[in-house]
Amino acid sequence: MERYLRIDRRIIFAVIAVAVIVSLLLRFELPVPESKSVRGVYDKIESLPAGSHVMMAFNYDPSSKEELQPMAVAFLHHCFSRDLKVIAMTLYPGAPGLIEQALNTVASQYQKKHGEDYVFLGYKPGGASLIINMGENLYSAFPKDFYGNDTMTLPALRGVDSLRKIDYLFDLAAGTTIETWIVFGKEKYKFELGAGCTAVMGPDMYPFLQSKQLSGLLSGLKGAAEYETLVNKKASAVNGMRSQSVVHALIILFVICGNILYFVSRRTKYA
Amino acid sequence: MRKDGDFLILTGSIGLFVCINIFLMASGKLPFSFNGFGIMLGAGLTLAVYSFLYKDNPSFKIAENLYVGVSLGYTIIITWFNFLKPDLFDPLIVPMFSKAAEKSPHYTLIIPSFLGIFMLLRFSRNLAWLSRWTFAFVVGLGAGISIPRVISAFILGQIKPSLRPVFSSGETILSSIDTLLILLGVTSVLIYFIFSVEHKGAIGKISKVGIWFLMISFGASFGYTVMARVSLLIGRVQFLLRDWLGILQ
Numbered sequence: 144m145e146r147y148l149r150i151d152r153r154i155i156f157a158v159i160a161v162a163v164i165v166s167l168l169l170r171f172e173l174p175v176p177e178s179k180s181v182r183g184v185y186d187k188i189e190s191l192p193a194g195s196h197v198m199m200a201f202n203y204d205p206s207s208k209e210e211l212q213p214m215a216v217a218f219l220h221h222c223f224s225r226d227l228k229v230i231a232m233t234l235y236p237g238a239p240g241l242i243e244q245a246l247n248t249v250a251s252q253y254q255k256k257h258g259e260d261y262v263f264l265g266y267k268p269g270g271a272s273l274i275i276n277m278g279e280n281l282y283s284a285f286p287k288d289f290y291g292n293d294t295m296t297l298p299a300l301r302g303v304d305s306l307r308k309i310d311y312l313f314d315l316a317a318g319t320t321i322e323t324w325i326v327f328g329k330e331k332y333k334f335e336l337g338a339g340c341t342a343v344m345g346p347d348m349y350p351f352l353q354s355k356q357l358s359g360l361l362s363g364l365k366g367a368a369e370y371e372t373l374v375n376k377k378a379s380a381v382n383g384m385r386s387q388s389v390v391h392a393l394i395i396l397f398v399i400c401g402n403i404l405y406f407v408s409r410r411t412k413y414a
Numbered sequence: 415m416r417k418d419g420d421f422l423i424l425t426g427s428i429g430l431f432v433c434i435n436i437f438l439m440a441s442g443k444l445p446f447s448f449n450g451f452g453i454m455l456g457a458g459l460t461l462a463v464y465s466f467l468y469k470d471n472p473s474f475k476i477a478e479n480l481y482v483g484v485s486l487g488y489t490i491i492i493t494w495f496n497f498l499k500p501d502l503f504d505p506l507i508v509p510m511f512s513k514a515a516e517k518s519p520h521y522t523l524i525i526p527s528f529l530g531i532f533m534l535l536r537f538s539r540n541l542a543w544l545s546r547w548t549f550a551f552v553v554g555l556g557a558g559i560s561i562p563r564v565i566s567a568f569i570l571g572q573i574k575p576s577l578r579p580v581f582s583s584g585e586t587i588l589s590s591i592d593t594l595l596i597l598l599g600v601t602s603v604l605i606y607f608i609f610s611v612e613h614k615g616a617i618g619k620i621s622k623v624g625i626w627f628l629m630i631s632f633g634a635s636f637g638y639t640v641m642a643r644v645s646l647l648i649g650r651v652q653f654l655l656r657d658w659l660g661i662l663q
Contacts, residue, residue, distance in 0.1 A: 156467045163644075163651050167662060204485075209649025210642065236489040239496075266496040271559065287500045326567040327559070342642035346635045353596075354575045356567070363638065364645040383648040390644045 147404050155397065159390055166389040173385055180352055181369040183359025184337040185221070187311055193226035195310040196303050200324070201245075203317035204237025207341050211315045213367040213380035214339040215245045218313060221374045223253040228299045229261040230309075232285070234273065234320055236266050239289060258292065262299045265289035270320070271327045278306040278332040306332040315339045321348060325356050339366060424471060431458060434659075443660040457658040460650050502527060576600055599627040 177185075191197070199218070203211045222229050231242050246263060255261055264285040267273050276284040281304055285294050294300055302308060312334050314324050321338045329336045335358050340348055342363025351357040361370055364387060367380035435454050438444040444453060462477035506523045509515040532548045535541040580593045605617060606624030613621045655662035 153468060159644075159647070160651075163648055164655070167648070167651060167655060210645045236492045236496075237485060239492055240488075266492050268493065268497055271556075275559070289496070291500075322568075325571075326563045330563060330567045330571070342638040342645060343635075345638045346631065350572055354571050356571055363641050364648070365641065379649070379652055383645065383652065386648045386651075387641065387644055390648075391641070394640065 145408055148401070148408060159393065162389050162393050163386045166386040167382065171385065173388055175365075175368045175372045175381060175384055177369050177373055178366075180349075180360040180362070181366055181373065183352075183357075184218075184313065184339075184361060185359070185370065185373045187335060187337060187358050188218075188221050188225060188227070191225065191227055191310055194228060196228045196230060196308065197222050198230045198232070198306075198309045198312045200312065200314040200316075200320065201231060201233045201238045201242045202235050202320040203241070203315055203341075204235050205241065206237075207317035208241060209383075210341050210364050210367065211317060211339060212241060212245060213364070213378060213383075214361050214370060215241075215315055216249055216378065217367060217370040217374055217376055217380070218315075218339070219245060219249040220252075220376045221370075223249060223255050223260070224374070226260075227310075230264065230300065230303070231261065232264040233266045234268070234270055235317075236268075239263075239266055243289075257290075258288075258297045259299055262294070262297050263289045264294065271323055274306075274323060274327045275331070278328060281305050306334055309334045311335045311337065313337045313339065316344065317341050321351070321357070325351060329356065420469070420471070424473065427461075427465070428473070431461065438659070444658070453657050457654055460654060464650070598623070603627050 188197070199215070199222075201211075201215060219229065229246075231246060233239065233242060242263060246257075246261060250257070250261055257263070265288060267284065269276070273284060281300070282294050288294055288297065306312070306328055312324065312328070314321050314336065316338060317340075321340060321344075324336055324338075328334065336356070337359040338348065338357055339361035340363075342365070345360075345362035345366075348357065348360055348362065352360055361367060364380055364383050368384040371377050371380050435444070439446055439450065444450040459477045459480070462473040463481075465471055466474040502523055505517070505520040506527070509517055509519040529548045529551060532544040534545075536545045576596060578593055580597060581590050585593075602620050602624035604624075606613075606621040606628070608617075608621075611617055652662065
């Protein structure tokens, strides 16, 4: 009995890897029911009239790409399908490549043009001070966009000179940027804020939903899958949730087996 | 003997990886282009990083160091072109030293530039005292900006929904239970963290309820953490099966 409790951890890794591969290869459907928090973001975008300005803050880098990039892509599909103007920026130096990839791929599917329908302002350090600067004057915070264009001349930014004029801000966060946006942006400049975050951060963000400081939240791959389902663009997140469910069931099985073995081995030890 | 075995496993894995790539390129599944080589490199580095789960090995170390180096190099370039060049170099340095410049230099930028340089003087024994000016400025400004905003957003903003009436008109039974649970959780956890009173009698019992709430909260956090880690694995496996091997659509 003892030897089962001292099982080589590499066997568990191998079983998990096989479960992921097999569940990705075998195509079977699992329902992805929408949650109230994801619906909050979706409903907000649905309520905006065409031409409204949505700011997307891509605050993640390749280490969190697997969870947040599908959210970004699904959210962009929703925005472009509703003819909203998208303003992208980041507080992370590792994000620009991912932003360009997401923006260019989705925008080309809707024949949207950079500068007219969407802009990519680029990266700026500073966090809280940058947000305050954007709240006072967007053009002084970003005099040029990522490609070196003068931001004053970009048609997509017409009518937006500060965060006060933004209709919705969606922060995709791998760190503490959601709190920073709430404290230094939303509370001061009174814009609507929604967020997408990694699953690790999810539980910490729920109090902000309760207090309505966030209008909606996409948490981890599950949040991304729910949004993909809502906008009818099922892609990597929905496919990934199949494996996610299988692996979770497997982990629960491991935990139950581990506990049974532990209690049985203790009983035989003290018998 | 053991080291020889490790060497054989490592060289065998690299050989197998090379053979698979030759086959993929020869069969046309991977394009013979920069894109194809990029996918190959990505697949190799992914496998190298995951090889750590078997054992620490040279291929993992190469991938780890490469990641740190590339991300640092990328950060430096992005910071220069997105921040230092448009916000400092172009408005201050270029007009100062170029006669052809159309705009006059923004001399106000000298102050933050010097404050930034002072921070780097921590490395000099004789001039380290100058960095205190920058730190004093940063700490003072940070505290001045943060304290009122944090109190407003985190303390007052979070207290407000906790003070909702448990039973009020228009509320469903479920939302009333939800509010009741929040009230019970907040109160019991707060009482658990009062250490100036001995946890005996009623206080002890309520703090035990607080421990249960904390355990449930840690369990939820751990569950989400597992989901996050598995999501990363799923993403990488999707890349290997779809982009590299081409067996997933």
